[in-house]
Amino acid sequence: MAAKGEGGFTETGPVEVIGVNSCGGCPGKQVYARAMEMKKRGAEKIVFASCIFKGSPSSLEYPCPFAGKLKKLVEEKAQIGTIDWTH
Numbered sequence: 001m002a003a004k005g006e007g008g009f010t011e012t013g014p015v016e017v018i019g020v021n022s023c024g025g026c027p028g029k030q031v032y033a034r035a036m037e038m039k040k041r042g043a044e045k046i047v048f049a050s051c052i053f054k055g056s057p058s059s060l061e062y063p064c065p066f067a068g069k070l071k072k073l074v075e076e077k078a079q080i081g082t083i084d085w086t087h
Contacts, residue, residue: 007087008047018043023052028070035078046074050085 005013019038024030035046048071055063064070071082 001087002047008050008083008085012045012083015045023064023070027066028064028073031070032073032077035074035080039078039080043080045081045083046078047083047086050087053084 001007002009002015002017005015009015018041021034021038022030024034035043038046048067052064052067052070055061071084074080074082
């Protein structure tokens with residue numbers, strides 16, 4: 001999806017994925033450190049997996065209860081843009 005500019009990447013067009021990481025577990029305790037490391041390695045945006053905002057599996061509709069806080073932390077403290085979903 002990323003390489004083709006599909007799904008959550010329709011606004012950016014094709015992108016190169018430079019890394020894949022997790023939030024570090026509830027309540028997202030490693031998000032800031034991991035976002036900063038990805039930024040240091042050249043990331044221009046942090047893309048949250050679809051399950052963070054949409055729920056996993058999507059049929060359960062149980063998104064991460066910390067999703068909004070994680071997004072705010074990455075955008076405001078790490079100062080890097082985000083995309084809320086992948087597919």
